[in-house]
Amino acid sequence: MSGPVRKEIIPGVMLTVVQSDRFKTDCLSITLLTQLCPENASKNALIPYVLRRGTGKSPDMKAVTMRLEDLYGTEIVPVVRRVGEIQCTGLYASFPDSRYLPEGEDILPSVTDFMGEMLLRPKTRGGLFLPDVVESEKEKMKNIIRSRINDKSGYALTRCMEEMCCFEDYSTMRFGTEETVDVIRYKDLTQHYHRILAESPVEIFYCGACDPDRMELLMLQALSTLPRQELDLELGTDVRLNSVEADPRSVEETLDLQQGKLVLGFRLGDCMEDPSAEELAAIRVFNECYGGSVTSRLFKNVREKLSLCYYASSMLEVHKGLMFVSSGIRPENRDVAQAEILQQLDSLREGTLTDEELTAAKNSLSSAYRSLRDSQGALESYYVNNALDGLLLTPEEMAGLVDEITAEDVQRIARSVVLDLVYFLHGGAPEEEDEETEEEGEVIDE
Amino acid sequence: MNKEEYPSIGEVRYTETLPNGLRLVVVPKEGVAASYAAFATEYGGAFRRFRTGQDWLDTPAGIAHYLEHKMFDMPEGNNALEILSANGADPNAFTSSGMTVYYFESTRNFQENLEMLLKFVSTPYFTEESVEKEQGIIGQEIRQTEDSPGFEVYIQLMKLLYDHHPIRDAVAGTVESIREITPQVLYDCHRIFYHPSNMTLCVSGDVDPQEVRDIALKVLTPEPGTAPEPDFGPEDLAEPKEKRHSMTMEVAAPLFYIGAKFAPAPRGEELLRQKLTAGLVLRLLFGSSSDFYTEQYAAGLISRDFDCEADYSAGTATIIMGGESTDPEKVYEEIVKTIEKNLRFGVNPRDLSRIKKASIGARLRGLEDVEGVALSQVDGTFGGYDPLRSVEILPTITAEECNEFLKQVLAPEHLVMSLVLPKGR
Numbered sequence: 129m130s131g132p133v134r135k136e137i138i139p140g141v142m143l144t145v146v147q148s149d150r151f152k153t154d155c156l157s158i159t160l161l162t163q164l165c166p167e168n169a170s171k172n173a174l175i176p177y178v179l180r181r182g183t184g185k186s187p188d189m190k191a192v193t194m195r196l197e198d199l200y201g202t203e204i205v206p207v208v209r210r211v212g213e214i215q216c217t218g219l220y221a222s223f224p225d226s227r228y229l230p231e232g233e234d235i236l237p238s239v240t241d242f243m244g245e246m247l248l249r250p251k252t253r254g255g256l257f258l259p260d261v262v263e264s265e266k267e268k269m270k271n272i273i274r275s276r277i278n279d280k281s282g283y284a285l286t287r288c289m290e291e292m293c294c295f296e297d298y299s300t301m302r303f304g305t306e307e308t309v310d311v312i313r314y315k316d317l318t319q320h321y322h323r324i325l326a327e328s329p330v331e332i333f334y335c336g337a338c339d340p341d342r343m344e345l346l347m348l349q350a351l352s353t354l355p356r357q358e359l360d361l362e363l364g365t366d367v368r369l370n371s372v373e374a375d376p377r378s379v380e381e382t383l384d385l386q387q388g389k390l391v392l393g394f395r396l397g398d399c400m401e402d403p404s405a406e407e408l409a410a411i412r413v414f415n416e417c418y419g420g421s422v423t424s425r426l427f428k429n430v431r432e433k434l435s436l437c438y439y440a441s442s443m444l445e446v447h448k449g450l451m452f453v454s455s456g457i458r459p460e461n462r463d464v465a466q467a468e469i470l471q472q473l474d475s476l477r478e479g480t481l482t483d484e485e486l487t488a489a490k491n492s493l494s495s496a497y498r499s500l501r502d503s504q505g506a507l508e509s510y511y512v513n514n515a516l517d518g519l520l521l522t523p524e525e526m527a528g529l530v531d532e533i534t535a536e537d538v539q540r541i542a543r544s545v546v547l548d549l550v551y552f553l554h555g556g557a558p559e560e561e562d563e564e565t566e567e568e569g570e571v572i573d574e
Numbered sequence: 575m576n577k578e579e580y581p582s583i584g585e586v587r588y589t590e591t592l593p594n595g596l597r598l599v600v601v602p603k604e605g606v607a608a609s610y611a612a613f614a615t616e617y618g619g620a621f622r623r624f625r626t627g628q629d630w631l632d633t634p635a636g637i638a639h640y641l642e643h644k645m646f647d648m649p650e651g652n653n654a655l656e657i658l659s660a661n662g663a664d665p666n667a668f669t670s671s672g673m674t675v676y677y678f679e680s681t682r683n684f685q686e687n688l689e690m691l692l693k694f695v696s697t698p699y700f701t702e703e704s705v706e707k708e709q710g711i712i713g714q715e716i717r718q719t720e721d722s723p724g725f726e727v728y729i730q731l732m733k734l735l736y737d738h739h740p741i742r743d744a745v746a747g748t749v750e751s752i753r754e755i756t757p758q759v760l761y762d763c764h765r766i767f768y769h770p771s772n773m774t775l776c777v778s779g780d781v782d783p784q785e786v787r788d789i790a791l792k793v794l795t796p797e798p799g800t801a802p803e804p805d806f807g808p809e810d811l812a813e814p815k816e817k818r819h820s821m822t823m824e825v826a827a828p829l830f831y832i833g834a835k836f837a838p839a840p841r842g843e844e845l846l847r848q849k850l851t852a853g854l855v856l857r858l859l860f861g862s863s864s865d866f867y868t869e870q871y872a873a874g875l876i877s878r879d880f881d882c883e884a885d886y887s888a889g890t891a892t893i894i895m896g897g898e899s900t901d902p903e904k905v906y907e908e909i910v911k912t913i914e915k916n917l918r919f920g921v922n923p924r925d926l927s928r929i930k931k932a933s934i935g936a937r938l939r940g941l942e943d944v945e946g947v948a949l950s951q952v953d954g955t956f957g958g959y960d961p962l963r964s965v966e967i968l969p970t971i972t973a974e975e976c977n978e979f980l981k982q983v984l985a986p987e988h989l990v991m992s993l994v995l996p997k998g999r
Binding site: 150151152153188189190193194196197198199200201202222223224225227228260264267268271272274275276277278279280281383384385386387421422423428431432434435436437438439456457458484487488491492495496498499500501502503504 | 582583584605606607608653655656659660661662663664665679680681682707708709710711712714715717718720721722723724823824825826827829861862863865868871872874877878898928929931932933934935936938939941942943944997
């Protein structure tokens with residue numbers, strides 16, 4: 129696999145090609161970058177779903193899907209992501225490489241054509257999106273937003289993000305809210321679509337056997353009618369370094385559920401002041417040591433030593449400078465669990481990290497970076513995310529940086545991190561006394 | 575080792591059954607960064623009753639999964655999960671109704687990690703204290719699952735379809751059933767089901783098959799074993815007793831699963847053919863280009879989460895389709911109509927050939943990922959077939975076979991529906 133080739137092929141349109149003949153499928157994504165904000169998030173998010181419903185040539189879902197099936201099950205799916213406070217909306221295609229198709233059928237030009245057509249020549253009436261298509265995709269998006277309570281761990285995490293960043297645009301979820309979806313009208317949406325098409329920077333990513341020159345040519349053909357006006361180049365994420373209040377805020381909510389979900393939201397703090405690639409590597413190693421793996425402090429202590437939970441882990445949102453610790457626990461163990469989670473952070477701040485712990489964390493993280501090259505989907509999100517930060521390191525180079533991180537680096541990050549908000553979701557006051565006492569037997573006190 | 579080549583899809587496979595009975599499969603992938611190994615036993619949540627010598631032993635629900643958790647404890651007092659992780663591997667395990675799989679992926683020290691995997695899975699070590707302690711962790715895992723509407727809608731569907739077969743119970747058991755688990759019964763289960771003769775080692779990655787074989791020969795017992803005799807209880811009823819189950823939970827919109835059980839084909843290529851046929855039929859009738867899907871999607875009755883699949887486990891086979899809908903009864907009606915129409919007129923041959931093309935593309939996509947390749951070989955080993963043959967077999971499946979499958983399996987009288995409805999509506 130050669131390193132990525134990156135080029136601006138149209139004003140504001142960057143093409144990144146990772147050429148490799150190791151894969152049996154190709155991946156191609158086209159992403160529009162917009163600033164995340166409550167006013168536009170739902171509109172931006174809805175657009176690729178409406179585009180996927182039909183084009184001038186393939187006017188409805190059945191026609192679109194049949195055309196994709198004929199292209200040996202090519203998949204084109206709408207993608208909506210939130211990277212820090214940048215909203216990424218677009219289309220992601222995955223399709224078999226010609227070398228493995230009967231008679232080596234070259235379907236690549238048909239796929240790039242179809243992608244361009246879907247993005248630029250949607251099915252319209254009188255130049256406007258079809259109202260029934262817009263309404264039906266609105267309903268589905270509202271359902272998705274409502275259904276987030278189905279996954280209680282994910283719900284608790286989202287709620288913690290919303291509460292913690294209630295004064296920041298980051299509290300806007302990638303689809304917005306039911307209300308902001310609800311008010312969308314097909315005429316406004318069409319106008320908005322033309323606007324973001326003309327003004328948004330675009331990231332195109334391709335990974336597969338095709339060489340960069342041919343891909344550039346194919347994309348220039350596919351996007352030949354892409355309108356370009358003055359570009360919105362002010363995109364970015366506002367990183368808050370300290371907590372909102374002097375003492376951590378606390379939010380508690382109830383739903384009908386058996387397990388309690390505890391989420392601690394942290395700001396990464398001063399280390400996020402214009403961080404270098406090395407500092408970002410240090411932040412990732414710290415997260416791995418603290419709660420990012422099975423050798424981490426949280427897994428070993430909160431789960432294995434105290435048997436308090438099935439999962440206790442930390443995750444980063446580096447672009448926004450945040451870290452979240454999540455755990456599913458018996459509601460009555462909340463204080464013990466929270467104390468242990470914070471105690472482990474304090475311990476890392478004191479510099480108690482052992483060489484074994486550090487090595488294990490670095491091995492696991494650099495191995496994760498090195499194996500990115502096995503998956504086109506992983507490479508796609510790696511390169512698109514990094515492009516937003518202006519970071520152009522390969523995964524191998526990131527792995528190299530990880531290998532250099534020291535225990536002092538980890539300690540420095542641990543000291544930089546600030547707890548901002550604690551969110552706790554639980555089933556409410558215990559109703560059945562009997563059952564509660566009976567269940568005491570489950571917990572083993574050490 | 576036995577070597578098979580698949581030039582049209584660019585794959586090679588090495589297989590051998592070692593003298594101890596272990597079935598070894600290696601699918602090399604030159605140039606990948608991470609290699610993957612799965613060490614699996616044909617023993618899962620449904621294997622609750624089995625023979626030990628003269629007697630039959632009944633074990634508590636959730637024991638296979640409990641055993642999986644406890645296998646990571648090593649006699650030296652350390653934990654295999656940590657050792658493998660520290661050595662650059664990404665290890666884990668899962669238990670289904672029909673099997674338990676221990677695996678890791680690693681970008682370095684593959685041989686050492688493989689040795690460790692084989693060693694810890696063949697070395698049982700349980701104490702009263704460690705077994706009791708796991709109850710806190712697994713208890714929370716069970717609670718978490720029970721809070722999941724997706725799990726409830728699934729398990730209630732299985733209870734509708736299966737009257738006796740233990741596949742109707744949750745793999746992890748219940749908070750009550752796992753209290754009965756003792757070190758002794760864990761040792762018994764390990765002895766019966768974790769002999770290499772009941773297991774398979776499937777590896778995919780940048781590896782030398784001969785080296786994998788040498789490591790397996792070095793670490794595992796050379797003695798051949800005896801085949802376990804699990805008992806899944808009396809023959810299940812041909813038709814489901816009840817056709818509907820509904821319950822309420824904290825969900826936004828109703829969740830529904832519609833299902834039907836059927837007799838799995840016997841082990842061997844026949845089974846692979848049946849699985850592929852099932853996949854084609856489901857895609858033809860309910861896939862994203864079908865009349866059913868496009869019409870119900872446009873009407874707002876189903877969304878992108880609508881899914882259908884044939885699920886094979888522990889000697890059972892089940893069609894499961896569903897997702898979220900504001901009106902599951904209406905979707906049920908439409909599904910019945912679709913089936914009836916296809917039963918009457920037969921599947922459309924032109925649609926079939928397009929669906930086959932799409933399925934070939936999907937198979938090629940599946941070959942990208944070492945984990946997918948190795949786990950499909952685990953399924954293949956226990957099912958007695960070679961999944962890499964799929965791309966050759968798919969084009970040979972006829973419209974008649976699809977129609978026959980439809981008639982045998984999806985006749986509307988076989989269908990049941992499980993529902994999770996929003997609270998307070």
